[in-house]
Amino acid sequence: MSRTWNQYVVKQENKTLVLTTIMNHTPISRANVAKITGLNKGTVSSLVSELIDEKLVEESGPGKSSGGRRPVMLLFNGNAGYSISIELGVGYILGVITDLKGKIIEQDTIQLQTTHFNTIFPIMINLIKGLMEQVPKSRYGVIGIGVGVPAVVSRDGEILLAPNLNWKNVELKSKLENIFNLPVYIENEANAGAYGEMRYGSSQNSHHTIFASIGIGIGVGMILDGKLYHGLNGFAGELGHMTIEKDGKTCRCGNRGCWERYASEQAVIDEAIKRGLVTADQVEPFEQLIQLANDGNQAVIDLFEEIATYIAIGLTNCINIFNPEHVIIGNRLMRAKEWIYPIIESYILEHAIGFHQNKLKIDSAKLGTYSTISGMAAFTIEGFLLDQKRNHA
Amino acid sequence: MSRTWNQYVVKQENKTLVLTTIMNHTPISRANVAKITGLNKGTVSSLVSELIDEKLVEESGPGKSSGGRRPVMLLFNGNAGYSISIELGVGYILGVITDLKGKIIEQDTIQLQTTHFNTIFPIMINLIKGLMEQVPKSRYGVIGIGVGVPAVVSRDGEILLAPNLNWKNVELKSKLENIFNLPVYIENEANAGAYGEMRYGSSQNSHHTIFASIGIGIGVGMILDGKLYHGLNGFAGELGHMTIEKDGKTCRCGNRGCWERYASEQAVIDEAIKRGLVTADQVEPFEQLIQLANDGNQAVIDLFEEIATYIAIGLTNCINIFNPEHVIIGNRLMRAKEWIYPIIESYILEHAIGFHQNKLKIDSAKLGTYSTISGMAAFTIEGFLLDQKRNHA
DNA sequence: GGAGTTAGTTTAACAGGTAGACAAACAAAT
DNA sequence: ATTTGTTTGTCTACCTGTTAAACTAACTCC
Structure with a gap:
């Protein structure tokens, strides 16, 4: 106290x-x-x-x-120790070693066919073990492990809810700490992305950053007054389930008109199938759509532009709510950047309150697909330095 | 730095x-x-x-x-000095003297017929002067002046935008400081309300509080991680202009489907006139409606209940965004509490994500119409104590 | 009325920061 | 080649404020 x-x-x-x-x-x-x-x-x-x-x-x-x-x-001295960071996605695990400066030294990816915890967990352990063997000799060795997950994470590292993985109440932090006997940091993927961009990416020195991670769903990480915001128990940032259309499409969260039903990769795919632009049995429908847009398919481009408007509506809400200095859009939907970004920018310019008085910057993630994992590295490194501070006089 | x-x-x-x-x-x-x-x-x-x-x-x-x-x-010792706090509303000025504990010692209200700054400003000065004469003798005398306004306020106390007063770029803080030669604090009315409730009201000890001030418009004050959140330059909290219905009603902010077009006192009045429940030339239409509801007029009660659902939609968004510990609804619309509150509560219970895992409390403002002015007193008092700390070794 | 407790003050020791002196190492002017 | 002035980094004397511990004061309980 x-x-x-x-x-x-x-x-x-x-x-x-x-x-x-x-x-x-x-x-x-x-x-x-x-x-x-x-x-x-x-x-x-x-x-x-x-x-x-x-x-x-x-x-x-x-x-x-x-x-x-x-x-x-x-x-x-960035080589006094090394962190291990993991990004647990839907369908893949990415693992990296970074030095104390956050620089990626080594990396490894594993594709997954399932989301079952009991299958994934041992794979993750092996991935970590493999990385640990590659860590260079140094004064402090491996200083900690950070894991970014598409989930609501409690303050003490328990995964409360991961809808896209179908996980619930998994005590990931304590499980990993018991195995590796190292400090473990678990964080929501969008939060980590926001942090990564603040530390190493496009919003360095910005104290008010909104990071919208738009993939299958939407998660938002918020840097407010220079600090990552978690809310009371980690549920903050569920902006994917912000209502933008009363009585709109139903959502699995039980609500209606949720933003991510209109503005996510899933929304693109659903709509594309409905319009016959791709078939339902396509393996990588989103990649297919990007390809089609690249080939100049106007129907697909129109679809992207519609989706962009919905993204912009939600982002405008964010801007009116948070008055941020920086809005960053990350994750997979930005692969269609070419078609959606101009729409988003002009919509916001026209609709956000007091836009002219705000020195707002809108960007795509500078770290690309490494936002989250860089953020996890940052957490681990800063946790280590904090520990040093406390223990070492 | x-x-x-x-x-x-x-x-x-x-x-x-x-x-x-x-x-x-x-x-x-x-x-x-x-x-x-x-x-x-x-x-x-x-x-x-x-x-x-x-x-x-x-x-x-x-x-x-x-x-x-x-x-x-x-x-x-609450009597070592006294603060003067002003609430500038649409149609009135409220002024109070409080001691250092925030207790109201004296108060005075003036009704206004205009919103013109040049008319209102001298009235406000006189009100302050009148209050200053009533301040008891004490060690530190009047320690500062706080003014709560329905406006976007910059970090250095300039009123950037007050749509309901039709003010723009008024340097209120420096004007008042020049006249009274005392520390002056200017803050948005909803922010002050949130702060007041945190310090003296229903959300003491809560570090994550959302205070929705629902009057003619909607403003939201946010206590995040124990601190009032302003955003980059004071525009944060404009949740009244959050889109909750894409392609919905047009709003004077230039956007469509804004929350306050559906869930404010103005929204109630507009709809009531449209339905013939009150006439457009009514002096106090909202009071009239309360009266009618009290008399058991079902059409009015139905209207309140519809509005309540819209309020709840916006609040559910807030909850999903901020994961607060406490949501407080303040300002005039809560005069219809009896009819709207149960609807709001049950809607949120059903629609907010992970509600069961959150220890969320929903309340009406404990300080009632004094939320804002108490918050201003708190700012002034804390500013004074901070000054003492700095100057007095 | 003595033993045990709690409240508040006083004292010496200690830690860590500051100011300022100092030496070392250099650039530029003469 | 000297001289002058500047910058860097270390060292010493000093000062402030916290702490631990001793001490005084005041009270309860048996």
């Missing part, structure tokens, strides 16, 4: 302040760190020497002089 | 920690403050004695012994 402050906290905070300054400005001299942070030069010196002892920071040769003694440049 | 930590900051933080502990647990002993905060007894003693010097805390006689020396009970 209440937090007491004393000299230890002061040191912890200043030390992480120095570390993050080095991370964000690498390479940088001690003198410059002192200038940026406002800390005394001596304080910076002593904190940096501790960070060097912990192998989180290293010195690289002398930098350029600006009319005096040449500075010793400091680097954040 | 970056915040440095040193012993002064530690003291500031601990001092406010002690103060807020006393505020929240008043009356309380030094020993108990130490226990709750985790601070050393000696530290608490010295900080308390400073707070007593500053007249923010006072000792009240000895408390009950629990088997040893009797404690000296400490009280937060």
Whole structure:
């Protein structure tokens, strides 16, 4: 509840302040760190020497002089440890190793034919084990495991509800922690995507970002005041089930007129089948449609444009609700970007309130299909650094 | 940007920690403050004695012994200063004096016939001056002025857009600061309402609260992770203009199917006139309708129930978006609570996602018509205390 | 009335940050 | 080649505020 402050906290905070300054400005001299942070030069010196002892920071040769003694440049050591991140999708598992800078070192994908937990779980364990063997030797080794899932996740890492996987109440975090004895982070796929884009992607420095992950369904990750928003117990961001048409199409959630019934990959496919643009037995109907649009099929392009309008309606709602600085559209539907993006942009421009007063940017995910997994890496890395901070004086 | 930590900051933080502990647990002993905060007894003693010097805390006689020396009970001194809060509505100005506990000491209302800024502003100034003369003598006197407005307010207190008043780009904060030479706080009416309910009303201790102010239009104030959410530049919370019916009724915002076209006081009135339940030249049509419903007029009750469903649709969207702990419905439409509330509750229960897993409470505003003004008082008081913290070592 | 408890103050020790002095290392001007 | 001035990084003396522990005060209970 209440937090007491004393000299230890002061040191912890200043030390992480120095570390993050080095991370964000690498390479940088001690003198410059002192200038940026406002800390005394001596304080910076002593904190940096501790960070060097912990192998989180290293010195690289002398930098350029600006009319005096040449500075010793400091680097954040991205190789002090490595994170393992997993993205669990419908039909695939993607696993990667990243360094502490979030850079992907190694990756591996497995296609799945089922969504059964009992089948998938062992496959995932094997994937993780395989990755762990490839992790380079380092001071801290594997610092943690992050898993992004298309699900509602509770604050303590339990999967409460994963409609597209048909999972319910799976205690994924504790299961994995028991097996690997490492810190495990579980997060919703859209939330992780939002975080990934904020840390490594197109919305760095933006404190108000809405990340709409439009795939089979729609999930929305929200960075509000610089922090990921979860709501009371992880259900926040279910904007796919926002009503945009009262008495509209029925949805499996029990409601009617839900946004994702009009604006998702599934919505595209349903409508395409209804219009005879693809057949129901097609293996990859969405890819087929992209192909057809590429070939100039006007009926398909029209369909994309209709869907785009529905996407835009929902996004306009988001903008009116959150007044974000940045709206990012990610996941598979953006493969049809060419046809849908212009429609979305012009609709929002015309319909969002006070648009002219907002410095709103609308983008597709810069990290592409790596938004989520990068976000999971970020969670894992930041969790590790937080742990260091707490344990190491 | 970056915040440095040193012993002064530690003291500031601990001092406010002690103060807020006393505020929240008043009356309380030094020993108990130490226990709750985790601070050393000696530290608490010295900080308390400073707070007593500053007249923010006072000792009240000895408390009950629990088997040893009797404690000296400490009280937060609500009378060290007073705030002045104004609610600027469509058709009225409400002004109050509150003490530092947010208790209303004095109040005054003025009915308005116009919305012209040049007419209203001098009236407001006079109202404030009148209130200032009634403020009791105290250590800090009038600590600040807070004004709640039905408008989009920028972070620096400029009224960007007030559709119901027909104002645009009014620098209210600086105007008032120049006149009174006091700290001035300007905030959107729904935001202030949300804050008021969190501080003094029905959602105390709730960190995720949605406050829907349903009057002529709809504004929503959002407490997310314990903090009021503004968005990038104050436009957040324009949920009144969330599309709930694609291609629905046109709205003055330029959009179609906006929530407030279906679920506000104006929507009730429009529909009632259309159905011949009241005439267009009625002075207080909404009051008239309440009266009719009270008299058992079924057509009016039916109308309220229809409107309630629309309110519920929008609120369900809010719940799916924010996963709040608490949804509060405030402002004038709740005068028809008797007929609309049961409908709202049952609709949400049936349609919100994962409702059973959420410990969601739905309430009407406990502070009634004082939500907004109490919120403004809270802003002013907290701003004052923050200032004290910064200036007074 | 003594033993045990609880409340609040005082004291010395300690940790960590700051200011400022200092040496080292360099650029630019003479 | 010197001289001058600047920048970097370390070191020392000092200061602030928290803590632990001793201590005084005041009370309850047997």
